Amino acid sequence: MKKKKLGLVALLFFFFSASSAFSSDFIVTPPPQSMDKYYSDSGKVSEWVAQMRQMSTAFSAIYVNLDKKNWDLAENKSVVFAESYKKASEMIPEWEEEFDLKAANELKKSILAKDMKKLGTASEALGKTCSHCHSKHNTSVWARYHWPSTKTIKVLDPLDEKELPYGVFMGKLSDSLKRISVNFEQEDFQQAWRSLDNFKKRLISLRSVCSRCHVDEWTKGSTSVKDFFVGDDILAVLQEIKKDFATGEPSEEVFKKNIDYINKRSCKTCHLVHQPVAAIQQTWQQKDPSTP
Numbered sequence: 444m445k446k447k448k449l450g451l452v453a454l455l456f457f458f459f460s461a462s463s464a465f466s467s468d469f470i471v472t473p474p475p476q477s478m479d480k481y482y483s484d485s486g487k488v489s490e491w492v493a494q495m496r497q498m499s500t501a502f503s504a505i506y507v508n509l510d511k512k513n514w515d516l517a518e519n520k521s522v523v524f525a526e527s528y529k530k531a532s533e534m535i536p537e538w539e540e541e542f543d544l545k546a547a548n549e550l551k552k553s554i555l556a557k558d559m560k561k562l563g564t565a566s567e568a569l570g571k572t573c574s575h576c577h578s579k580h581n582t583s584v585w586a587r588y589h590w591p592s593t594k595t596i597k598v599l600d601p602l603d604e605k606e607l608p609y610g611v612f613m614g615k616l617s618d619s620l621k622r623i624s625v626n627f628e629q630e631d632f633q634q635a636w637r638s639l640d641n642f643k644k645r646l647i648s649l650r651s652v653c654s655r656c657h658v659d660e661w662t663k664g665s666t667s668v669k670d671f672f673v674g675d676d677i678l679a680v681l682q683e684i685k686k687d688f689a690t691g692e693p694s695e696e697v698f699k700k701n702i703d704y705i706n707k708r709s710c711k712t713c714h715l716v717h718q719p720v721a722a723i724q725q726t727w728q729q730k731d732p733s734t735p
Contacts, residue, residue: 475537498527521551541576672713
């Protein structure tokens with residue numbers, strides 16, 4: 444019976460930790476500036492993330508050892524958890540109220556006393572604080588520290604031979620793509636061909652943007668981030684369109700199929716991945732231009 448109850452308590456904690464219940468008035472606000480120092484080196488694991496991992500691992504270790512009936516080691520891990528939990532509560536002063544230090548201490552005491560009822564109560568209280576904090580702040584932390592702002596990115600336009608702000612360049616890229624379809628529909632295939640060439644040049648230039656954010660992906664395997672959204676499959680489809688143009692009587696069916704592929708596999712999927720966070724960042728910057 445005790446083992447069953449302990450398993451339930453553990454499941455409760457993991458449920459609260461892994462799932463975030465968002466309130467109806469959920470608002471994504473910028474993280475406090477006191478967090479910036481923990482993400483100052485983008486090449487290393489954030490000190491904040493490292494602290495969270497230490498705390499989570501210590502908590503899991505408590506239950507692993509209780510399941511083995513190793514109360515001494517569980518007690519040892521509860522001390523580690525309580526200390527790491529307290530340290531985390533002090534790292535971001537603005538989030539101090541998110542932590543329940545009393546529950547962390549009660550957890551430690553309940554293990555020392557081998558009191559399963561108090562252990563369950565403390566665990567549930569801690570699980571709720573974790574779930575609440577994660578649902579309230581995770582999205583803003585991801586948007587702020589894990590997605591570099593596009594306002595810092597410039598792209599070389601191969602047509603204008605100028606470095607342009609990312610947003611301006613994307614506007615020109617979109618215009619190039621639209622001109623292909625407009626000219627095709629008007630049966631001006633020569634201009635459609637030229638527009639296709641312009642779009643292809645800009646698409647290839649866009650590939651350089653990937654490495655501005657995906658800094659460490661290049662040596663991890665044969666698959667590159669450039670294989671997504673702006674990969675060789677998109678260039679191959681553009682070549683198919685060009686070959687069809689070269690016949691002098693391009694097929695509307697073939698053209699539509701290939702343009703739809705570009706729209707769905709390049710434009711749409713890239714926007715679905717990147718635009719939500721970019722929209723959050725832009726909203727923050729409009730409200731406070733000093734926001735990074």
